[in-house]
Structures are given as structure tokens and as C-alpha cells.
Amino acid sequence: MLRIGITGGIGSGKTTVAKIFEVLGTPVYYADDAAKNIMNENEPLKQLIIQHFGEATYTDGQLNRPILSSLVFNDPEKLTLLNSLVHPVTISDADKWMRAQTFPYTLKEAAILFETDAWKHLDYVIGVRTPLELRLKRTMLRDGITAEAVQKRMDKQMNEEEKMERCNFIIENNEEELLIPQVVSLHEKLLLLAGEPMQNAFKI
Numbered sequence: 001m002l003r004i005g006i007t008g009g010i011g012s013g014k015t016t017v018a019k020i021f022e023v024l025g026t027p028v029y030y031a032d033d034a035a036k037n038i039m040n041e042n043e044p045l046k047q048l049i050i051q052h053f054g055e056a057t058y059t060d061g062q063l064n065r066p067i068l069s070s071l072v073f074n075d076p077e078k079l080t081l082l083n084s085l086v087h088p089v090t091i092s093d094a095d096k097w098m099r100a101q102t103f104p105y106t107l108k109e110a111a112i113l114f115e116t117d118a119w120k121h122l123d124y125v126i127g128v129r130t131p132l133e134l135r136l137k138r139t140m141l142r143d144g145i146t147a148e149a150v151q152k153r154m155d156k157q158m159n160e161e162e163k164m165e166r167c168n169f170i171i172e173n174n175e176e177e178l179l180i181p182q183v184v185s186l187h188e189k190l191l192l193l194a195g196e197p198m199q200n201a202f203k204i
Helices: 014-023 031-041 043-053 065-072 076-099 132-143 147-155 160-165 179-193
Strands: 002-007 028-030 105-109 124-129 169-172
Touching: 002 014, 002 179, 014 028, 014 105, 014 124, 014 179, 028 031, 028 076, 031 043, 031 076, 031 105, 043 065, 043 076, 065 076, 076 105, 105 179, 124 160, 124 179, 132 147, 169 179
Parallel strands: 002 105, 002 124, 028 105, 124 169
Antiparallel strands: none
């Protein structure tokens, strides 16, 4: 079974692309959602977060994301520390989840595959490429924030051009090229790479 990553910058639409793969029967691991659950359910990790960032990071046993975010957002050292605690646990969880699947390939959707060691656990990576202006517009509408606030988030991630250059496959999400045909075509390629007969390409 192949393990495939799917990534892209803020507002690229990588989750939308992952959902199309799901419609085709592909199991998808959403790393951000998984990390939120792990930070609430993994007791050793919870204790490490409390140890380094304080008791206020949890309220009634649940992560207080606004407080934790306020502590790390403008402090690169604290953000690096938080990532060093959370990412290894999430990577291990994703590996375990992927091994349990029976489809010819699985997807792991994550914004920061290359910024962490996550890409080393994958066979290929798909990049979702979207023009900057469109990414800004989408994120502003989605999160109700200013262009400046979106840009600050983007500045904390890997340069988009560098990220796309490191990907094995690219899906263009620019509102000019249709998404579904691109995903279907790539789905077929991945099945072939996984050694799956084409008659089993679709499991809708």
C-alpha cells in the first residue's frame, strides 16, 4: 500500500481536494483534526503541554486553543517547542492509521509535511497549487480576518514555490482548471503505481 501526502499553503483548497479523493474511496487522514484530538486524549502529551505552557492551556481537561495559540503565535521558540511535542505523536498516529487501511493507497492531508519529518514516512506527496491572491481571498472569507493577518500566517510556513517544487504531483486549484478531472486522473495514476488493476479504480 502506498502512503501519499497532500499539502498546500493556507487557502490552497487541499482539504477540498482530499474530500474528492474520499469520494473515490480513498481513505484520508486529516492531520490537523487528528492533532486536535490527540492533544485532548493523549495524557502524556497533555502533561508535557501543561508542563511547558502552563495549567491554563487546558480547561476541564480540554485544550484551550485560544490560550495556547496566544502563547506560541508570536514566539518562534515556543512554537518550535510545541511542534516538537505534538508532531512526533501525530506522525506515529498517522503511521498506525495508514497501516490499518486496506485500500491500495492512503492520503495524509497536512499543511506542514516538509516542515516536519512527516514527509519521510510517505512514498509520494501531492501539492495543491493556488495563486497567492486567491489564497488570500479564500482565507479572509473563511476566517473573517484581514489580508495582513492571513499574510502573517503564511509567513510562518514554507515558501509556497519551494513547497510545490518538492512535491511529486501537482493539482492546480486556480478556478480555471477543473478539479475533479485532475483528481480522477491522479487517482488512476496512484492505483497503477500501487499495482491495482484499473477495473478496481473506482469504489463509489
